[in-house]
Amino acid sequence: xxxxxxxxxxxxxxxxxxxxxRWNGLLIQGLLSGPKRFKDISSLIPTMSDKMLSExxxxxxxxxxxxxxxxxxxxxRIEYALTDKGLALQPVxxxxxxxxxxxxxxxxxxxxxxxxxxxxxxxxxxxx
Amino acid sequence: xxxxxxxxxxxxxxxxxxxxxRWNGLLIQGLLSGPKRFKDISSLIPTMSDKMLSExxxxxxxxxxxxxxxxxxxxxRIEYALTDKGLALQPVxxxxxxxxxxxxxxxxxxxxxxxxxxxxxxxxxxxx
DNA sequence: TCTATATACTTACATTTTGTAAGTTGTAAA
DNA sequence: TTTACAACTTACAAAATGTAAGTATATAGA
Numbered sequence: 357x358x359x360x361x362x363x364x365x366x367x368x369x370x371x372x373x374x375x376x377x378r379w380n381g382l383l384i385q386g387l388l389s390g391p392k393r394f395k396d397i398s399s400l401i402p403t404m405s406d407k408m409l410s411e412x413x414x415x416x417x418x419x420x421x422x423x424x425x426x427x428x429x430x431x432x433r434i435e436y437a438l439t440d441k442g443l444a445l446q447p448v449x450x451x452x453x454x455x456x457x458x459x460x461x462x463x464x465x466x467x468x469x470x471x472x473x474x475x476x477x478x479x480x481x482x483x484x
Numbered sequence: 485x486x487x488x489x490x491x492x493x494x495x496x497x498x499x500x501x502x503x504x505x506r507w508n509g510l511l512i513q514g515l516l517s518g519p520k521r522f523k524d525i526s527s528l529i530p531t532m533s534d535k536m537l538s539e540x541x542x543x544x545x546x547x548x549x550x551x552x553x554x555x556x557x558x559x560x561r562i563e564y565a566l567t568d569k570g571l572a573l574q575p576v577x578x579x580x581x582x583x584x585x586x587x588x589x590x591x592x593x594x595x596x597x598x599x600x601x602x603x604x605x606x607x608x609x610x611x612x
Numbered sequence: 613t614c615t616a617t618a619t620a621c622t623t624a625c626a627t628t629t630t631g632t633a634a635g636t637t638g639t640a641a642a
Numbered sequence: 643t644t645t646a647c648a649a650c651t652t653a654c655a656a657a658a659t660g661t662a663a664g665t666a667t668a669t670a671g672a
Contacts, residue, residue: 386492409620431667441587535630
């Protein structure tokens, strides 16, 4: 039988273990514009809870994608920044942005709910 | 100025509603090499259950990324193929593959056959 | 001292999503 | 009649995520 492909590239799979988890893409995109502290990320992505933000940051730190820097000011300032590994995702994020601009509808804010499949976020190419 | 409620680009967010869901990246990547039927995808991604495969395919169809074609043979043949919208994700997948080859360790895994690299272990960045 | 504010988290508990194994539908060959 | 295949469903368990409240540390004000 012609069954050459018994699986996918493990590195690609590993990449999607990170990118395929909720919030991670938005967090990486958010940090591409520079280091940010907890509350800044929280207000950039207001639909994400503190708990999730905290967990995802630990994951991303463990994955070597972000670093956590502590500045003992008052109140303490903690900054999250992308590592080289994280910064290397910029072309990925740009490709996604380009795709999104061509193929994803710009929804009315009021009806926008992430991952709500009862409302259409689908269309043909967006031209003008 | 009034407090920040700028958030992120809604189209980018919508894109990650799709790509940020488990399995979707692997499914799209799997279909980039051509249309496939249920059982083929299932053996390409053996860790994914039939239930999830079925659900994700419905999602991706609803999102306009795949089409489902029925051939009334015996037994019935059903093929899933990428639409233009889905095919347009190829640059994204390539960017992820490139990143993964540079930055993701090749971990001990079962049999696989991917990106024609015989390099078995890239610890840390390629430059590290 | 007691109260209040600020940042960066934790915790307990509810809800949603995903995983697992078995069952269903329809056709046809043994 | 039994078996097999393909493409799903279903019931139920486990894991992930959401929500609201609480914690720790430090400072300033009444």
